[in-house]
Amino acid sequence: MTQHRTKPKLLIAMRDELPEGFFGEDEWARLNAVTDIIPGFPFTDFDSPAGAKALEKADILLAAWGTPSLTKERLSRAPKLKMLAYAASSVRVVAPKEFWDTSDILVTTAASAMALPVAEFTYAAIILSGKDMFRLRDEHRAERGTGGFGSRRGMNQPWLGNHRRKVGIVGASRIGRLVIDLLKSGTFDIAVYDPYLSADEAAALGATKMELHPLLAWSDVVSLHAPILPETHHMIGARELALMPDHAIFINTARGWLVDHAALLSGAQSGRLRILIDTPEPEPLPVDSPFYDLPNVVLTPHIAGALGNELRALADVAITEIERFVAGLSPLYPVHKQDMERMA
Structure with missing residues:
Protein backbone atom coordinates (compact mmCIF):
# COMPACT_ATOMS: atom_id res chain seq x y z
CA MET A 1 0.00 0.00 0.00
CA ALA A 110 15.81 36.35 -2.86
CA ALA A 111 18.46 39.08 -2.68
CA SER A 112 20.26 37.60 -5.68
CA ALA A 113 17.19 38.20 -7.85
CA MET A 114 16.63 41.67 -6.42
CA ALA A 115 20.23 42.66 -7.16
CA LEU A 116 19.93 42.34 -10.94
CA PRO A 117 17.28 45.02 -11.65
CA VAL A 118 19.00 47.43 -9.24
CA ALA A 119 22.33 46.88 -10.99
CA GLU A 120 20.73 47.30 -14.42
CA PHE A 121 19.02 50.50 -13.31
CA THR A 122 22.28 51.82 -11.86
CA TYR A 123 24.21 51.02 -15.02
CA ALA A 124 21.57 52.76 -17.11
CA ALA A 125 21.67 55.73 -14.73
CA ILE A 126 25.45 55.98 -15.14
CA ILE A 127 25.20 55.93 -18.93
CA LEU A 128 22.27 58.36 -19.20
CA SER A 129 23.62 60.73 -16.54
CA GLY A 130 26.96 60.70 -18.35
CA LYS A 131 25.12 62.07 -21.36
CA ASP A 132 23.21 64.48 -19.07
CA MET A 133 20.16 63.13 -20.83
CA PHE A 134 17.54 64.40 -18.41
CA ARG A 135 18.76 68.02 -18.44
CA LEU A 136 19.15 68.00 -22.22
CA ARG A 137 15.67 66.52 -22.59
CA ASP A 138 14.25 69.37 -20.51
CA GLU A 139 16.18 71.97 -22.49
CA HIS A 140 15.00 70.44 -25.74
CA ARG A 141 11.37 70.66 -24.58
CA ALA A 142 11.80 74.29 -23.52
CA GLU A 143 13.66 75.35 -26.65
CA ARG A 144 11.69 73.46 -29.28
CA GLY A 145 11.91 75.11 -32.65
CA THR A 146 14.70 77.51 -31.65
CA GLY A 147 17.73 75.50 -32.80
CA GLY A 148 20.45 73.92 -30.70
CA PHE A 149 19.32 70.45 -31.72
CA GLY A 150 21.49 67.36 -31.47
CA SER A 151 25.04 66.58 -30.44
CA ARG A 152 26.36 70.12 -30.96
CA ARG A 153 25.19 70.89 -27.43
CA GLY A 154 28.05 68.83 -26.00
CA MET A 155 30.88 69.60 -28.38
CA ASN A 156 32.68 71.90 -25.92
CA GLN A 157 31.68 70.15 -22.69
CA PRO A 158 34.28 67.46 -21.91
CA TRP A 159 32.46 66.38 -18.76
CA LEU A 160 29.70 64.92 -20.97
CA GLY A 161 29.94 61.40 -22.34
CA ASN A 162 31.10 58.03 -21.06
CA HIS A 163 34.50 57.45 -22.67
CA ARG A 164 37.11 56.53 -20.05
CA ARG A 165 34.93 57.87 -17.26
CA LYS A 166 36.20 57.05 -13.78
CA VAL A 167 33.48 55.28 -11.77
CA GLY A 168 33.75 54.79 -8.02
CA ILE A 169 31.64 52.03 -6.48
CA VAL A 170 30.97 52.40 -2.74
CA GLY A 171 30.27 48.90 -1.44
CA ALA A 172 31.19 45.58 -3.07
CA SER A 173 27.76 44.14 -2.33
CA ARG A 174 25.89 41.81 -4.69
CA ILE A 175 24.62 44.88 -6.50
CA GLY A 176 27.96 46.67 -6.47
CA ARG A 177 29.66 43.64 -8.01
CA LEU A 178 27.00 43.32 -10.71
CA VAL A 179 27.40 47.01 -11.58
CA ILE A 180 31.16 46.46 -11.92
CA ASP A 181 30.48 43.52 -14.26
CA LEU A 182 28.22 45.67 -16.44
CA LEU A 183 30.71 48.54 -16.52
CA LYS A 184 33.50 46.24 -17.67
CA SER A 185 31.83 45.97 -21.07
CA GLY A 186 32.66 49.63 -21.74
CA THR A 187 35.77 51.81 -21.45
CA PHE A 188 35.23 52.80 -17.83
CA ASP A 189 38.00 52.92 -15.24
CA ILE A 190 36.54 51.37 -12.08
CA ALA A 191 37.47 51.77 -8.42
CA VAL A 192 35.77 50.31 -5.36
CA TYR A 193 35.66 51.16 -1.68
CA ASP A 194 34.75 48.38 0.73
CA PRO A 195 36.53 47.84 4.06
CA TYR A 196 35.90 44.09 3.82
CA LEU A 197 37.48 43.77 0.36
CA SER A 198 41.19 43.21 -0.26
CA ALA A 199 43.13 44.80 -3.11
CA ASP A 200 43.51 41.39 -4.76
CA GLU A 201 39.78 40.71 -4.48
CA ALA A 202 39.02 44.10 -6.01
CA ALA A 203 41.43 43.40 -8.88
CA ALA A 204 39.73 40.05 -9.48
CA LEU A 205 36.42 41.93 -9.83
CA GLY A 206 38.00 44.26 -12.38
CA ALA A 207 38.40 47.28 -10.11
CA THR A 208 41.05 49.12 -8.13
CA LYS A 209 40.62 49.19 -4.36
CA MET A 210 40.62 52.69 -2.87
CA GLU A 211 39.78 54.25 0.47
CA LEU A 212 36.61 56.32 0.49
CA HIS A 213 38.01 59.84 0.34
CA PRO A 214 40.56 59.18 -2.42
CA LEU A 215 37.84 57.39 -4.40
CA LEU A 216 35.49 60.38 -4.14
CA ALA A 217 38.20 62.79 -5.28
CA TRP A 218 39.17 60.51 -8.20
CA SER A 219 35.71 59.64 -9.54
CA ASP A 220 33.69 61.19 -12.33
CA VAL A 221 30.78 59.04 -11.13
CA VAL A 222 30.10 57.75 -7.61
CA SER A 223 27.47 55.04 -7.05
CA LEU A 224 26.42 53.88 -3.57
CA HIS A 225 25.88 50.19 -2.79
CA ALA A 226 26.69 49.94 0.93
CA PRO A 227 24.40 48.31 3.53
CA ILE A 228 22.45 49.94 6.34
CA LEU A 229 24.73 49.60 9.36
CA PRO A 230 25.44 51.94 12.30
CA GLU A 231 28.82 52.82 10.82
CA THR A 232 27.38 53.65 7.38
CA HIS A 233 24.88 56.22 8.66
CA HIS A 234 25.54 59.47 6.74
CA MET A 235 28.85 58.11 5.51
CA ILE A 236 28.50 60.65 2.70
CA GLY A 237 28.31 64.17 4.15
CA ALA A 238 29.46 67.68 3.32
CA ARG A 239 33.15 66.78 3.63
CA GLU A 240 32.81 63.80 1.29
CA LEU A 241 30.72 65.64 -1.31
CA ALA A 242 33.22 68.51 -1.33
CA LEU A 243 35.91 66.05 -2.44
CA MET A 244 34.06 65.23 -5.65
CA PRO A 245 35.19 67.15 -8.76
CA ASP A 246 32.98 69.68 -10.53
CA HIS A 247 30.39 68.12 -12.87
CA ALA A 248 30.77 64.73 -11.14
CA ILE A 249 27.73 62.44 -10.97
CA PHE A 250 26.42 61.13 -7.63
CA ILE A 251 24.00 58.17 -7.74
CA ASN A 252 22.17 56.58 -4.80
CA THR A 253 20.15 53.45 -5.50
CA ALA A 254 20.98 51.99 -2.07
CA ARG A 255 19.39 53.78 0.91
CA GLY A 256 18.99 57.37 2.04
CA TRP A 257 20.50 56.25 5.37
CA LEU A 258 23.94 56.50 3.77
CA VAL A 259 23.73 60.21 2.89
CA ASP A 260 23.40 63.45 4.85
CA HIS A 261 20.63 64.95 2.73
CA ALA A 262 21.10 68.46 4.11
CA ALA A 263 24.65 68.35 2.80
CA LEU A 264 23.48 66.77 -0.45
CA LEU A 265 20.90 69.50 -0.95
CA SER A 266 23.57 72.15 -0.44
CA GLY A 267 25.76 70.44 -3.01
CA ALA A 268 22.84 70.15 -5.40
CA GLN A 269 21.82 73.79 -5.06
CA SER A 270 25.36 74.89 -5.84
CA GLY A 271 24.95 73.29 -9.27
CA ARG A 272 28.39 71.74 -8.97
CA LEU A 273 27.27 68.09 -9.02
CA ARG A 274 24.84 66.06 -11.10
CA ILE A 275 22.71 63.89 -8.84
CA LEU A 276 20.36 60.93 -9.25
CA ILE A 277 18.46 59.83 -6.14
CA ASP A 278 16.25 56.75 -6.14
CA THR A 279 16.24 56.29 -2.36
CA PRO A 280 16.01 59.62 -0.52
CA GLU A 281 15.77 60.36 3.20
CA PRO A 282 13.02 60.65 4.27
CA GLU A 283 11.19 58.49 1.79
CA PRO A 284 9.25 59.99 0.13
CA LEU A 285 10.65 63.49 0.41
CA PRO A 286 8.30 66.26 1.62
CA VAL A 287 6.22 67.79 -1.17
CA ASP A 288 8.06 71.11 -0.82
CA SER A 289 11.55 69.60 -1.04
CA PRO A 290 13.79 71.59 -3.41
CA PHE A 291 15.16 68.28 -4.73
CA TYR A 292 12.06 67.91 -6.93
CA ASP A 293 12.76 70.98 -9.04
CA LEU A 294 16.54 71.33 -9.29
CA PRO A 295 17.65 70.95 -12.92
CA ASN A 296 20.77 68.98 -11.98
CA VAL A 297 18.83 66.45 -9.85
CA VAL A 298 16.93 63.40 -11.12
CA LEU A 299 14.61 62.11 -8.42
CA THR A 300 12.99 58.70 -8.98
CA PRO A 301 10.49 57.05 -6.59
CA HIS A 302 12.45 53.99 -5.38
CA ILE A 303 12.07 52.10 -8.66
CA ALA A 304 15.52 50.57 -9.06
CA GLY A 305 14.43 47.38 -7.32
CA ALA A 306 12.06 44.76 -8.71
CA LEU A 307 8.94 46.14 -10.38
Whole structure:
Protein backbone atom coordinates (compact mmCIF):
# COMPACT_ATOMS: atom_id res chain seq x y z
CA MET A 1 0.00 0.00 0.00
CA THR A 2 1.44 3.40 -1.02
CA GLN A 3 1.75 5.96 1.75
CA HIS A 4 1.20 9.60 0.86
CA ARG A 5 3.44 11.98 2.79
CA THR A 6 1.57 14.96 4.20
CA LYS A 7 2.68 18.17 2.53
CA PRO A 8 3.97 20.94 4.81
CA LYS A 9 1.64 23.82 5.61
CA LEU A 10 2.63 27.04 3.84
CA LEU A 11 1.75 30.42 5.31
CA ILE A 12 1.89 33.31 2.81
CA ALA A 13 2.29 36.62 4.64
CA MET A 14 2.90 39.86 2.74
CA ARG A 15 1.15 43.02 1.59
CA ASP A 16 -2.29 42.44 0.10
CA GLU A 17 -1.39 43.37 -3.47
CA LEU A 18 1.77 41.27 -3.72
CA PRO A 19 0.48 37.74 -4.48
CA GLU A 20 -0.96 38.93 -7.80
CA GLY A 21 2.45 40.35 -8.75
CA PHE A 22 4.56 37.50 -7.40
CA PHE A 23 2.58 34.49 -8.53
CA GLY A 24 1.13 33.49 -11.87
CA GLU A 25 -0.30 30.15 -12.95
CA ASP A 26 3.09 28.42 -13.01
CA GLU A 27 4.13 29.73 -9.59
CA TRP A 28 0.88 28.67 -7.94
CA ALA A 29 1.23 25.22 -9.52
CA ARG A 30 4.73 24.81 -8.12
CA LEU A 31 3.65 25.87 -4.64
CA ASN A 32 0.60 23.61 -4.63
CA ALA A 33 2.73 20.67 -5.79
CA VAL A 34 4.92 20.70 -2.68
CA THR A 35 2.90 22.49 0.01
CA ASP A 36 -0.56 22.80 1.45
CA ILE A 37 -1.27 26.55 1.33
CA ILE A 38 -3.10 27.83 4.40
CA PRO A 39 -6.27 29.59 3.15
CA GLY A 40 -7.01 33.23 3.84
CA PHE A 41 -3.68 34.54 2.51
CA PRO A 42 -2.00 36.92 2.34
CA PHE A 43 -1.73 37.44 6.08
CA THR A 44 -0.54 40.80 7.36
CA ASP A 45 -1.26 40.34 11.08
CA PHE A 46 -0.04 37.44 13.19
CA ASP A 47 -1.86 38.72 16.28
CA SER A 48 -5.41 38.62 14.94
CA PRO A 49 -7.35 35.39 15.59
CA ALA A 50 -7.00 34.26 11.95
CA GLY A 51 -3.34 35.24 11.72
CA ALA A 52 -2.45 33.60 15.02
CA LYS A 53 -4.17 30.38 13.98
CA ALA A 54 -2.36 30.34 10.64
CA LEU A 55 0.99 30.98 12.31
CA GLU A 56 0.38 28.11 14.71
CA LYS A 57 -0.20 25.72 11.79
CA ALA A 58 2.66 26.86 9.56
CA ASP A 59 5.66 24.71 8.68
CA ILE A 60 6.96 27.20 6.10
CA LEU A 61 6.53 30.96 5.94
CA LEU A 62 6.69 32.62 2.51
CA ALA A 63 7.34 36.26 3.32
CA ALA A 64 7.97 39.59 1.62
CA TRP A 65 7.24 43.26 2.22
CA GLY A 66 4.49 43.65 4.79
CA THR A 67 5.17 40.43 6.68
CA PRO A 68 4.88 40.97 10.45
CA SER A 69 8.11 40.71 12.43
CA LEU A 70 8.87 37.32 13.95
CA THR A 71 9.39 38.47 17.51
CA LYS A 72 10.21 36.09 20.33
CA GLU A 73 6.59 36.15 21.45
CA ARG A 74 5.27 35.32 17.98
CA LEU A 75 7.83 32.56 17.53
CA SER A 76 6.53 31.00 20.73
CA ARG A 77 3.19 30.69 18.92
CA ALA A 78 4.75 29.03 15.86
CA PRO A 79 5.82 25.61 17.20
CA LYS A 80 5.97 23.94 13.76
CA LEU A 81 7.76 26.67 11.81
CA LYS A 82 10.94 25.34 10.21
CA MET A 83 11.58 27.68 7.26
CA LEU A 84 11.32 31.37 6.38
CA ALA A 85 11.55 31.87 2.61
CA TYR A 86 11.91 35.61 2.01
CA ALA A 87 10.86 36.66 -1.49
CA ALA A 88 12.74 39.95 -1.33
CA SER A 89 16.15 41.15 -0.19
CA SER A 90 16.75 42.28 3.40
CA VAL A 91 15.21 40.01 6.05
CA ARG A 92 15.90 42.44 8.90
CA VAL A 93 12.30 43.51 9.49
CA VAL A 94 10.88 39.98 9.46
CA ALA A 95 13.81 38.42 11.34
CA PRO A 96 14.94 40.91 14.01
CA LYS A 97 17.76 40.29 16.48
CA GLU A 98 15.56 38.36 18.87
CA PHE A 99 14.66 35.95 16.03
CA TRP A 100 18.30 34.90 15.68
CA ASP A 101 18.75 34.63 19.43
CA THR A 102 15.85 32.23 19.89
CA SER A 103 15.39 30.34 16.63
CA ASP A 104 17.07 27.71 14.46
CA ILE A 105 14.60 28.25 11.60
CA LEU A 106 16.11 28.09 8.10
CA VAL A 107 16.09 31.52 6.46
CA THR A 108 16.55 32.09 2.71
CA THR A 109 16.55 35.29 0.70
CA ALA A 110 15.81 36.35 -2.86
CA ALA A 111 18.46 39.08 -2.68
CA SER A 112 20.26 37.60 -5.68
CA ALA A 113 17.19 38.20 -7.85
CA MET A 114 16.63 41.67 -6.42
CA ALA A 115 20.23 42.66 -7.16
CA LEU A 116 19.93 42.34 -10.94
CA PRO A 117 17.28 45.02 -11.65
CA VAL A 118 19.00 47.43 -9.24
CA ALA A 119 22.33 46.88 -10.99
CA GLU A 120 20.73 47.30 -14.42
CA PHE A 121 19.02 50.50 -13.31
CA THR A 122 22.28 51.82 -11.86
CA TYR A 123 24.21 51.02 -15.02
CA ALA A 124 21.57 52.76 -17.11
CA ALA A 125 21.67 55.73 -14.73
CA ILE A 126 25.45 55.98 -15.14
CA ILE A 127 25.20 55.93 -18.93
CA LEU A 128 22.27 58.36 -19.20
CA SER A 129 23.62 60.73 -16.54
CA GLY A 130 26.96 60.70 -18.35
CA LYS A 131 25.12 62.07 -21.36
CA ASP A 132 23.21 64.48 -19.07
CA MET A 133 20.16 63.13 -20.83
CA PHE A 134 17.54 64.40 -18.41
CA ARG A 135 18.76 68.02 -18.44
CA LEU A 136 19.15 68.00 -22.22
CA ARG A 137 15.67 66.52 -22.59
CA ASP A 138 14.25 69.37 -20.51
CA GLU A 139 16.18 71.97 -22.49
CA HIS A 140 15.00 70.44 -25.74
CA ARG A 141 11.37 70.66 -24.58
CA ALA A 142 11.80 74.29 -23.52
CA GLU A 143 13.66 75.35 -26.65
CA ARG A 144 11.69 73.46 -29.28
CA GLY A 145 11.91 75.11 -32.65
CA THR A 146 14.70 77.51 -31.65
CA GLY A 147 17.73 75.50 -32.80
CA GLY A 148 20.45 73.92 -30.70
CA PHE A 149 19.32 70.45 -31.72
CA GLY A 150 21.49 67.36 -31.47
CA SER A 151 25.04 66.58 -30.44
CA ARG A 152 26.36 70.12 -30.96
CA ARG A 153 25.19 70.89 -27.43
CA GLY A 154 28.05 68.83 -26.00
CA MET A 155 30.88 69.60 -28.38
CA ASN A 156 32.68 71.90 -25.92
CA GLN A 157 31.68 70.15 -22.69
CA PRO A 158 34.28 67.46 -21.91
CA TRP A 159 32.46 66.38 -18.76
CA LEU A 160 29.70 64.92 -20.97
CA GLY A 161 29.94 61.40 -22.34
CA ASN A 162 31.10 58.03 -21.06
CA HIS A 163 34.50 57.45 -22.67
CA ARG A 164 37.11 56.53 -20.05
CA ARG A 165 34.93 57.87 -17.26
CA LYS A 166 36.20 57.05 -13.78
CA VAL A 167 33.48 55.28 -11.77
CA GLY A 168 33.75 54.79 -8.02
CA ILE A 169 31.64 52.03 -6.48
CA VAL A 170 30.97 52.40 -2.74
CA GLY A 171 30.27 48.90 -1.44
CA ALA A 172 31.19 45.58 -3.07
CA SER A 173 27.76 44.14 -2.33
CA ARG A 174 25.89 41.81 -4.69
CA ILE A 175 24.62 44.88 -6.50
CA GLY A 176 27.96 46.67 -6.47
CA ARG A 177 29.66 43.64 -8.01
CA LEU A 178 27.00 43.32 -10.71
CA VAL A 179 27.40 47.01 -11.58
CA ILE A 180 31.16 46.46 -11.92
CA ASP A 181 30.48 43.52 -14.26
CA LEU A 182 28.22 45.67 -16.44
CA LEU A 183 30.71 48.54 -16.52
CA LYS A 184 33.50 46.24 -17.67
CA SER A 185 31.83 45.97 -21.07
CA GLY A 186 32.66 49.63 -21.74
CA THR A 187 35.77 51.81 -21.45
CA PHE A 188 35.23 52.80 -17.83
CA ASP A 189 38.00 52.92 -15.24
CA ILE A 190 36.54 51.37 -12.08
CA ALA A 191 37.47 51.77 -8.42
CA VAL A 192 35.77 50.31 -5.36
CA TYR A 193 35.66 51.16 -1.68
CA ASP A 194 34.75 48.38 0.73
CA PRO A 195 36.53 47.84 4.06
CA TYR A 196 35.90 44.09 3.82
CA LEU A 197 37.48 43.77 0.36
CA SER A 198 41.19 43.21 -0.26
CA ALA A 199 43.13 44.80 -3.11
CA ASP A 200 43.51 41.39 -4.76
CA GLU A 201 39.78 40.71 -4.48
CA ALA A 202 39.02 44.10 -6.01
CA ALA A 203 41.43 43.40 -8.88
CA ALA A 204 39.73 40.05 -9.48
CA LEU A 205 36.42 41.93 -9.83
CA GLY A 206 38.00 44.26 -12.38
CA ALA A 207 38.40 47.28 -10.11
CA THR A 208 41.05 49.12 -8.13
CA LYS A 209 40.62 49.19 -4.36
CA MET A 210 40.62 52.69 -2.87
CA GLU A 211 39.78 54.25 0.47
CA LEU A 212 36.61 56.32 0.49
CA HIS A 213 38.01 59.84 0.34
CA PRO A 214 40.56 59.18 -2.42
CA LEU A 215 37.84 57.39 -4.40
CA LEU A 216 35.49 60.38 -4.14
CA ALA A 217 38.20 62.79 -5.28
CA TRP A 218 39.17 60.51 -8.20
CA SER A 219 35.71 59.64 -9.54
CA ASP A 220 33.69 61.19 -12.33
CA VAL A 221 30.78 59.04 -11.13
CA VAL A 222 30.10 57.75 -7.61
CA SER A 223 27.47 55.04 -7.05
CA LEU A 224 26.42 53.88 -3.57
CA HIS A 225 25.88 50.19 -2.79
CA ALA A 226 26.69 49.94 0.93
CA PRO A 227 24.40 48.31 3.53
CA ILE A 228 22.45 49.94 6.34
CA LEU A 229 24.73 49.60 9.36
CA PRO A 230 25.44 51.94 12.30
CA GLU A 231 28.82 52.82 10.82
CA THR A 232 27.38 53.65 7.38
CA HIS A 233 24.88 56.22 8.66
CA HIS A 234 25.54 59.47 6.74
CA MET A 235 28.85 58.11 5.51
CA ILE A 236 28.50 60.65 2.70
CA GLY A 237 28.31 64.17 4.15
CA ALA A 238 29.46 67.68 3.32
CA ARG A 239 33.15 66.78 3.63
CA GLU A 240 32.81 63.80 1.29
CA LEU A 241 30.72 65.64 -1.31
CA ALA A 242 33.22 68.51 -1.33
CA LEU A 243 35.91 66.05 -2.44
CA MET A 244 34.06 65.23 -5.65
CA PRO A 245 35.19 67.15 -8.76
CA ASP A 246 32.98 69.68 -10.53
CA HIS A 247 30.39 68.12 -12.87
CA ALA A 248 30.77 64.73 -11.14
CA ILE A 249 27.73 62.44 -10.97
CA PHE A 250 26.42 61.13 -7.63
CA ILE A 251 24.00 58.17 -7.74
CA ASN A 252 22.17 56.58 -4.80
CA THR A 253 20.15 53.45 -5.50
CA ALA A 254 20.98 51.99 -2.07
CA ARG A 255 19.39 53.78 0.91
CA GLY A 256 18.99 57.37 2.04
CA TRP A 257 20.50 56.25 5.37
CA LEU A 258 23.94 56.50 3.77
CA VAL A 259 23.73 60.21 2.89
CA ASP A 260 23.40 63.45 4.85
CA HIS A 261 20.63 64.95 2.73
CA ALA A 262 21.10 68.46 4.11
CA ALA A 263 24.65 68.35 2.80
CA LEU A 264 23.48 66.77 -0.45
CA LEU A 265 20.90 69.50 -0.95
CA SER A 266 23.57 72.15 -0.44
CA GLY A 267 25.76 70.44 -3.01
CA ALA A 268 22.84 70.15 -5.40
CA GLN A 269 21.82 73.79 -5.06
CA SER A 270 25.36 74.89 -5.84
CA GLY A 271 24.95 73.29 -9.27
CA ARG A 272 28.39 71.74 -8.97
CA LEU A 273 27.27 68.09 -9.02
CA ARG A 274 24.84 66.06 -11.10
CA ILE A 275 22.71 63.89 -8.84
CA LEU A 276 20.36 60.93 -9.25
CA ILE A 277 18.46 59.83 -6.14
CA ASP A 278 16.25 56.75 -6.14
CA THR A 279 16.24 56.29 -2.36
CA PRO A 280 16.01 59.62 -0.52
CA GLU A 281 15.77 60.36 3.20
CA PRO A 282 13.02 60.65 4.27
CA GLU A 283 11.19 58.49 1.79
CA PRO A 284 9.25 59.99 0.13
CA LEU A 285 10.65 63.49 0.41
CA PRO A 286 8.30 66.26 1.62
CA VAL A 287 6.22 67.79 -1.17
CA ASP A 288 8.06 71.11 -0.82
CA SER A 289 11.55 69.60 -1.04
CA PRO A 290 13.79 71.59 -3.41
CA PHE A 291 15.16 68.28 -4.73
CA TYR A 292 12.06 67.91 -6.93
CA ASP A 293 12.76 70.98 -9.04
CA LEU A 294 16.54 71.33 -9.29
CA PRO A 295 17.65 70.95 -12.92
CA ASN A 296 20.77 68.98 -11.98
CA VAL A 297 18.83 66.45 -9.85
CA VAL A 298 16.93 63.40 -11.12
CA LEU A 299 14.61 62.11 -8.42
CA THR A 300 12.99 58.70 -8.98
CA PRO A 301 10.49 57.05 -6.59
CA HIS A 302 12.45 53.99 -5.38
CA ILE A 303 12.07 52.10 -8.66
CA ALA A 304 15.52 50.57 -9.06
CA GLY A 305 14.43 47.38 -7.32
CA ALA A 306 12.06 44.76 -8.71
CA LEU A 307 8.94 46.14 -10.38
CA GLY A 308 6.16 44.55 -12.42
CA ASN A 309 7.24 41.28 -14.02
CA GLU A 310 10.57 41.43 -12.16
CA LEU A 311 8.68 40.28 -9.05
CA ARG A 312 8.36 36.86 -10.69
CA ALA A 313 12.16 36.49 -10.49
CA LEU A 314 11.95 36.99 -6.72
CA ALA A 315 9.13 34.47 -6.48
CA ASP A 316 11.12 31.96 -8.52
CA VAL A 317 14.01 32.08 -6.06
CA ALA A 318 11.74 31.76 -3.02
CA ILE A 319 9.74 28.88 -4.52
CA THR A 320 12.93 27.09 -5.59
CA GLU A 321 14.16 27.32 -2.01
CA ILE A 322 10.88 25.89 -0.73
CA GLU A 323 11.03 23.03 -3.26
CA ARG A 324 14.58 22.23 -2.19
CA PHE A 325 13.64 22.33 1.50
CA VAL A 326 10.72 19.95 1.00
CA ALA A 327 12.98 17.63 -1.02
CA GLY A 328 15.62 17.64 1.72
CA LEU A 329 18.17 19.56 -0.33
CA SER A 330 20.47 22.33 0.88
CA PRO A 331 19.34 25.92 0.28
CA LEU A 332 20.93 28.00 -2.46
CA TYR A 333 20.82 31.34 -0.64
CA PRO A 334 20.68 30.78 3.12
CA VAL A 335 20.97 33.61 5.61
CA HIS A 336 22.87 33.09 8.86
CA LYS A 337 23.02 35.15 12.02
CA GLN A 338 26.56 36.34 11.28
CA ASP A 339 25.45 37.58 7.84
CA MET A 340 23.28 40.22 9.50
CA GLU A 341 26.37 42.19 10.51
CA ARG A 342 26.99 43.16 6.87
CA MET A 343 23.66 42.68 5.09
CA ALA A 344 21.45 45.57 4.02
